[in-house]
Amino acid sequence: MHAFDVLGDPVRRRILELLADGEHSAGEVAAVVQDEFGVTQSAVSQHLKVLRDAGFATARVDGSRRIYAIEAAPMQAVDAWLDRFRGFWGHRLEALATEVARGKKRRGD
Amino acid sequence: MHAFDVLGDPVRRRILELLADGEHSAGEVAAVVQDEFGVTQSAVSQHLKVLRDAGFATARVDGSRRIYAIEAAPMQAVDAWLDRFRGFWGHRLEALATEVARGKKRRGD
DNA sequence: CTCATATTTTAGAATGTACTTATATAAGTC
């Protein structure tokens, strides 16, 4: 499944947001998602599998629980694909880079 | 359709790449996509409609042709969503921003 | 060993997306 397809699902995006905040057990993730989206724990588990398979998350066993952590690589790939379009909206950081380059030239660093 | 779903399709991503290079008529886009993906002109037209409806592209009439142009906003929104994950992979521009901040401090700008 | 908890997996139904073919619309050419 392509990275963009993975990110196409709102439940999965929400899970990634949760994991961006730090590690969480499958149960913790499920609790939040069940509350917010009204789906079963099983559905959440299936989404976690998709995230694992696509490399967006890893799980380590801790007793009877699975602790999930976010994995950067696929999201970084998405970010890289966006590079070619950044010129169209004057990204604040691109703007900064330009400014820095100008400053360096002026100062002769 | 959510921006990420729009980007989930490889044909649509390719079309956006083509438009990133400059304006193109529907026919020009269709020619490339038909060649690369082996789908009909109709399919390409349907994808162009999805891109229009989701705000990723605009079309203006030029005689019997429609000239398509890329539109930044939705892609920018995607980029903004990625912001919260950038910390995980030391984005080159984030790194630059950090460096600049440090330099400013040192110099007392 | 038995029971409860945490999580995944399987099976099947519902839905949505992307495609092809066929048809429609509009502009340009003779």
Add this chain to the structure above:
DNA sequence: GACTTATATAAGTACATTCTAAAATATGAG
């Protein structure tokens, strides 16, 4: 007006995704 070119839309089908319900697996507690 007839014909061609450019593009879109309609109808129907195929396939993939997402969900629930049910069953399986594994750990921990008593």
